[in-house]
Amino acid sequence: MSLTQAVLEGNRLALARLLTQVENNSPESRVALTELFPYTGRSHLIGVTGAPGTGKSSLVNQLALYYRKNHDRKVAIIAVDPSSPFTGGAVLGDRVRMRDLSGDSGVFIRSMASRGSLGGISQTTAAIAQVFDAAGYEIIIIETVGAGQSEVDIARLAHTTLVVEAPGLGDDIQAIKAGILEIADVLVINKADHPGVENTERALRTTLELAHPTTRVFRHHGQAMTVAAPVTDSKLWIPPINRTVATEGKGITELAVSIAKHAEHLRQSGDWTARDRARLGSEMEALLQETLMARFFESIRQEKYEEVMEKVLNRDLSPYEAVKSLLNGRETGKEKS
Amino acid sequence: MTEKKIRVLVAKPGLDGHDRGAKVVARALRDAGMEVIYTGLRQTPEMIAEAALQEDVDVVGLSILSGAHMALAPRILELLKANGQDKVRVFIGGIIPDEDMPRLKEMGIAGIYGPGASTEDIIKDVREAVK
Ligand code: B12
Ligand SMILES: Nc1nc2c(ncn2[C@@H]2O[C@H](COP(=O)(O)OP(=O)(O)OP(=O)(O)O)[C@@H](O)[C@H]2O)c(=O)[nH]1
Numbered sequence A: 001m002s003l004t005q006a007v008l009e010g011n012r013l014a015l016a017r018l019l020t021q022v023e024n025n026s027p028e029s030r031v032a033l034t035e036l037f038p039y040t041g042r043s044h045l046i047g048v049t050g051a052p053g054t055g056k057s058s059l060v061n062q063l064a065l066y067y068r069k070n071h072d073r074k075v076a077i078i079a080v081d082p083s084s085p086f087t088g089g090a091v092l093g094d095r096v097r098m099r100d101l102s103g104d105s106g107v108f109i110r111s112m113a114s115r116g117s118l119g120g121i122s123q124t125t126a127a128i129a130q131v132f133d134a135a136g137y138e139i140i141i142i143e144t145v146g147a148g149q150s151e152v153d154i155a156r157l158a159h160t161t162l163v164v165e166a167p168g169l170g171d172d173i174q175a176i177k178a179g180i181l182e183i184a185d186v187l188v189i190n191k192a193d194h195p196g197v198e199n200t201e202r203a204l205r206t207t208l209e210l211a212h213p214t215t216r217v218f219r220h221h222g223q224a225m226t227v228a229a230p231v232t233d234s235k236l237w238i239p240p241i242n243r244t245v246a247t248e249g250k251g252i253t254e255l256a257v258s259i260a261k262h263a264e265h266l267r268q269s270g271d272w273t274a275r276d277r278a279r280l281g282s283e284m285e286a287l288l289q290e291t292l293m294a295r296f297f298e299s300i301r302q303e304k305y306e307e308v309m310e311k312v313l314n315r316d317l318s319p320y321e322a323v324k325s326l327l328n329g330r331e332t333g334k335e336k337s
Numbered sequence B: 001m002t003e004k005k006i007r008v009l010v011a012k013p014g015l016d017g018h019d020r021g022a023k024v025v026a027r028a029l030r031d032a033g034m035e036v037i038y039t040g041l042r043q044t045p046e047m048i049a050e051a052a053l054q055e056d057v058d059v060v061g062l063s064i065l066s067g068a069h070m071a072l073a074p075r076i077l078e079l080l081k082a083n084g085q086d087k088v089r090v091f092i093g094g095i096i097p098d099e100d101m102p103r104l105k106e107m108g109i110a111g112i113y114g115p116g117a118s119t120e121d122i123i124k125d126v127r128e129a130v131k
């Protein structure tokens, strides 16, 4: 039986081995991903990002428990931690907070190192998610490295992105960058048992308000009046703010409701398909680029390429002219006079 | 194609809280370029075998300072085998009396290390074992 078939039949060892192949970008994995592709597109991908130590892993643990208990959905977790830029090694420690999930065959946790990728996930995280998708994991939760930067890669990959904040980790508006709002579908204030939650929530609301004004101030007889801003776009989604205490499981149901509402919003507005399209589109573009480049280099003699390159170096040819002439296969004109 | 990384699970089975050794070894293996999955304290043999399977590791490293190694090690080996992971190499570190070593080796433990063991030796042995 092929590895793909075993994966489709629910063999967990086969799944684990295929994930390794995919992570190593092996030739076999490309075949497998092609075979599995028709079975993908069914999962809800939930990204969890936020600064180190805000409680991402603890939250993922609680969310997975919630989905297992209340919806009986199979849950996959992809937990990404940074690789050392010096040695390429990594300590992947997110599982420490997910011990409640052991012993449940409906949960599959896979740790990944970022392997030099800077966007908070690794280059193969999307493909790993595809394998889980095909294997029937309806909920796929992806925990990012947590660099605290605005991690656009996860927002591009996930349907719903949670940005996790915690009190005390820079409560001032300064620290809560508007950038996170570009990626946040749901804002979570975890560690709500800590002092300073109010400050954090106020700061978040202020930032949100700047991005999505819900009220408008105008002058009326010299007095400032506040009115509700007109809803101009019915597709507009304003990230809700959820408070949680991940270590005690508090606020998880409400958080799951926010996530479900977001999924519903994506479906109703057509954004679900749009996101899928954008994701698959960029995957295709990347492949096209790679394939065309490979084909081009196969078609051209190395000496010819070097020759043209030399001319560019001598400023006899602009890169633009060089590419044009290489693609036309003609000898390059324009000698120095 | 990315080079194949050695993946190691470092786990602490049993009920004691001595986690310094496990952390030292985890970091040393990371510094040697390996990807180390650290699962924390108080892992049951079942939890360890399950994590080893999901993470598709090449090596499982157990840190045991509680004296319970003669009960824990065979159970973990048995579970790995039952899951089809008989190729996974298992190393043990911690407080292991000399007289237990032959039996552990017989069971199939790939290496045993006590207090003061050099991390360079551990790295070398792990690399050798997965070749
Ligand atoms: C520090 C220490 C503690 C600290 C632990 C802090 C912590 N977070 O780790 C504290 C004070 C909490 C502690 C408590 C206890 N301790 Co204590 N502790 C020690 C001590 C002095 C050093 C252990 C240590 O950290 N060494 C440093 C690390 C780096 O070395 P290591 O763990 O041996 O690891 C090396 C190798 O073993 C190997 N290795 C280890 N793990 C792994 C894993 C892999 C995969 C590999 C390849 C190699 C490997 O490589 C490492 C690098 O060289 C030892 C005595 C000793 N000399 O070992 C006693 C010792 C382990 N403790 C002991 C005892 C009895 C206890 C207590 C029960 C005491 C009590 N009655 O309260 C409690 C238990 C508490 C608990 N919750 O479990 C006994 C164990 C006896 C036994 N097993 O037969 C020892 C041996 C002391 C003794 N001689 O009696 N302890
Ligand atoms: N008081 C309190 N502590 C929490 C809460 N959530 C998590 N913690 C603790 O915060 C610490 C970090 O939690 P993790 O879940 O590992 O955080 P993380 O964001 O995944 O961390 P990295 O993956 O290292 O970035 C742990 O000690 C948790 O027990 C919470 O809601 N309240």
Ligand SMILES: [Mg+2]
Residues within 6 Å of the ligand: A056, A057, A058, A093, A094, A143
């Ligand atoms: Mg984490």
